[in-house]
Amino acid sequence: MADLSRQSKPLFPIGVVQELTELSARQIRYYEDQGLIKPERTETKRRLYSFNDVDRLLTTKEYLDKGLNIAGIRHLLDETVVREAVVPEIDKKDMTDGELYKLLKNQLKEAGRPGKTSLIQGELGRFFK
Amino acid sequence: MADLSRQSKPLFPIGVVQELTELSARQIRYYEDQGLIKPERTETKRRLYSFNDVDRLLTTKEYLDKGLNIAGIRHLLDETVVREAVVPEIDKKDMTDGELYKLLKNQLKEAGRPGKTSLIQGELGRFFK
DNA sequence: AAGACATGTAAGAAAAGTTAACATCAACTT
DNA sequence: AAGTTGATGTTAACTTTTCTTACATGTCTT
Numbered sequence A, B: 001m002a003d004l005s006r007q008s009k010p011l012f013p014i015g016v017v018q019e020l021t022e023l024s025a026r027q028i029r030y031y032e033d034q035g036l037i038k039p040e041r042t043e044t045k046r047r048l049y050s051f052n053d054v055d056r057l058l059t060t061k062e063y064l065d066k067g068l069n070i071a072g073i074r075h076l077l078d079e080t081v082v083r084e085a086v087v088p089e090i091d092k093k094d095m096t097d098g099e100l101y102k103l104l105k106n107q108l109k110e111a112g113r114p115g116k117t118s119l120i121q122g123e124l125g126r127f128f129k
Numbered sequence C: 001a002a003g004a005c006a007t008g009t010a011a012g013a014a015a016a017g018t019t020a021a022c023a024t025c026a027a028c029t030t
Numbered sequence D: 001a002a003g004t005t006g007a008t009g010t011t012a013a014c015t016t017t018t019c020t021t022a023c024a025t026g027t028c029t030t
Helices: A014-021 A025-033 A051-065 A070-078 A097-110 B014-021 B025-033 B051-065 B070-078 B097-110
Strands: none
Touching (some): A014 A025, A051 A070, B014 B025, B025 B051, B051 B070
16 A cells, blocks of 8 residues: 555645646646646645645646546546556547547557556656656 | 755745744744755745755754754754764854753753654655654 | 637735844843 | 843735636637
8 A cells, every 4th residue: 555644745835836747827726626636725725735646747747648638537547556558448438539549649659658657656756857 | 875856856835844844934944044954945035945954954853952052953964974873973162051961961861762863864754654 | 610628817815925123031141 | 130142933014826716719529
């Protein structure tokens, strides 16, 4: 079982997360709306993100870039078990044909590359160069 | 050599550091004034603290509690090399007699305990229970 | 052409952070 | 005993960040 207290401790305000992920505040909040992350709130309603949240945001970014839509990414992120395929078990029902096409096209380009990145990696190695 | 990019990446605004250390903003800024930490600044002058800074603040807190003064702690923190004594090489010139007494009194109570804590510990284990 | 999706942008309000100054109180110093 | 110093609290005025809500936009998708 993963160490939750470290990975999911609420630490970062949205500004830092923007820096860390190169996403806009709008995007970060939208992904929350869409259920991809659930940052904590301070008593005064400010969001505080954990390393785990940042990790999920980075994953989201990657997969959006590869042509997945948010519904697909939601499924991806919800899978606790790591798959071995480069793009694991995508729920095609959630994708339009155009999206599937983009996805497959990217599959070709990405073939043979790491791909499964974040879901496997533990700790913080991901956040720093 | 320690991994600097991870440990010293500027991440936390002062509010989070207050939470993490249970120090007041006043204390945190004062310790900076005294040269115990040197947090980064954003372009708009806001302080951003690293894990390393937080670690030094926790160390500061511990040793203040044990009766050291800030000058003494500054020396302590500046020693890159870890000593084996429970309280390593304290510069007595920087302490008043009363302080030295408190220190020694605490030495007795603390004898046989870890003591060297943070300077040895790497990574983030320290920040989470 | 009309929707849906992902993102941008703007406005107004609340919270957090900054510097600087003065206050306090215990512990030394003389 | 009176005066200093060290560490911290408090306050004030100001700047920056974050929040919510709403409307705008461009690119698919149907």
